[in-house]
Amino acid sequence: MQKKAKNRWLIAASAVGIHISIGSVYAWSNFTTPLMEEFGWTAKQVQFTFSLAILFLGLSAAFMGHFVEKYGPKKSGLLAALFFGVGIIGSGVAVNTGSLTLLYLFYGVFGGIGLGVGYIAPVSTLVKWFPDRRGLATGLAIMGFGFAAAIASPIMNDLISGVGIANTFFVLGISYFIIMTLSSLYLAKPEEGWVPKGFSEGGKKIPQDLSQLTANESIKTRRFYYLWIMLFINVTCGIAVISAMKPLAVESIGLTKEAAAALVGGLGIANGLGRIGWASISDYIGRANTYTAFFLLQIPIFFFLPNITTQSIYAVMVVIVYACYGGGFASIPAFIGDLFGTKQLGAIHGYILTAWAAAGLVGPLFAAYIKDSTGSYAGSLTFFAGLFVIALVVSFLIRIDIKKLRAKLDEKVKNSVAS
The missing domain is CATH 1.20.1250.20 (MFS general substrate transporter like domains)
Known part of the structure; x- marks a missing residue:
């Protein structure tokens, strides 16, 4: 008996959950002034943390793409949750110890790797679930990445003024880890030969890809x-x-x-x-x-x-x-x-x-x-x-x-x- 296919719109919602979490990187500027005031670091030193995260996003996306294809979106999403969660929580440790090097390591390197894997894992899966509406599906997830800063910024500001910089990282890191883990657990590739309802034999035709390359x-x-x-x-x-x-x-x-x-x-x-x-x-x-x-x-x-x-x-x-x-x-x-x-x-x-x-x-x-x-x-x-x-x-x-x-x-x- 064939397994019942997962709901592709819930797959899209899971992708949005991951992207809203990792997209909070665009709200990094909320930490700039508080870190400069607390430790006397220059704007350039603090800004380099963000640049490092984006650099490792690109590098990890390039090098971990094969991992995503080999092990699937669920394991890839969980790996992203682990790296991103550890990166944000570790940033709190870096603040508590006053170490700029640790901040670069946790937020820039670990967080950046979580960003890269978390960015591509759900998107490549959505393309497979929405052969008829690829643009809409990937647009939904990547819209989550774009809107994340607007959602995260006021929360970050309230937390920083309420519980301090380090505790803000701890709260965010744990929250993002939970959201990304729960989202990843529902992610899966469609079964071989699966097509959306209404596109079966004799139904509407799905546009054919121009090639199938590795x-x-x-x-x-x-x-x-x-x-x-x-x-x-x-x-x-x-x-x-x-x-x-x-x-x-x-x-x-x-x-x-x-x-x-x-x-x-x-x-x-x-x-x-x-x-x-x-x-x-x-x-x-x-x-x-x-x-x-x-x-x-x-x-x-x-x-x-x-x-x-x-x-x-x-x-x-x-x-x-x-x-x-x-x-x-x-x-x-x-x-x-x-x-x-x-x-x-x-x-x-x-x-x-x-x-x-x-x-x-x-x-x-x-x-x-x-x-x-x-x-x-x-x-x-x-x-x-x-x-x-x-x-x-x-x-x-x-x-x-x-x-x-x-x-x-x-x-x-x-x-x-x-x-």
Whole structure:
């Protein structure tokens, strides 16, 4: 007797549980000032903790993708819960001992590994459970990652002022460990041959993947590098603006620091909604068209943004940037599934996410360098507009590969019907 299939919407809810937990990394800035005041550490020293976590997110996603494919989403999720939980709880120990090195080790390294494994494990599984609505499903989970900071920030602030920094880490670490563990226990791959209700023999057709490649086969193709370049440029330009949004708004349109802080909070919502919105749209217009839209929208925005002085126009422009930034992350797993299949999607996704790790270093550092050299962010924004032109060209080049793959697939189907 065949086992009853799990509810795929509960699988999606479990994925959201994991992503809301690990996405709290984006609320790291809540600890910056309290740590500097308590220990006399510099902003650069404290900020390096966050950079280290993002670096290890990218590295662990790349190296642990094969682990996710081999051992499945449940074990991978539990491993992520262990690393992330230990990382956050250990950060409390680091604070109690006043050790910056231990903070780097626990939050940066252990927490970062938990981030990377926790990021790819549920997403690769969702693509398999939602062959008919890949964008929507992955957008839901990755939206959780985007919204996590908005949920975590007020909780962190209340805890820090109420129980202190170390105890805040202890409370959060235990809470995240429990949420991630319970979420992981429900995660599972669908049974071989499973299809959603209504898509059985004679029912609606599920779009066929253009190929079924292993991770090592995928990196020998041109389209892998096209995807990597597009994600790298979208994240580099977006994260540079995000990292400097508050001073940029003060410098460009004369907002007060309080108004700029409020704008940044509102833009976090645009980031989260962009993830679910763009990923869902990609199910209807196609992933290649979605990425082309990102670049067509952002080229003029980055080119004209330094000269915009009207607050409402400026706000609309940066909302679009934040939405496209989030949408790029949410659409990429479905794009990978379309082009390479689901055989080793987690591992391929891990390889592609090295673009995030690289962009996280390049974007903010370049923007800061231009600001220090010229006294303004304007030069970096114009440069990023040029990068988006390159990305736009790549979004057309990948279509050539897609067209060839589709022709090959159609020929194969035609031959199998004929025989």
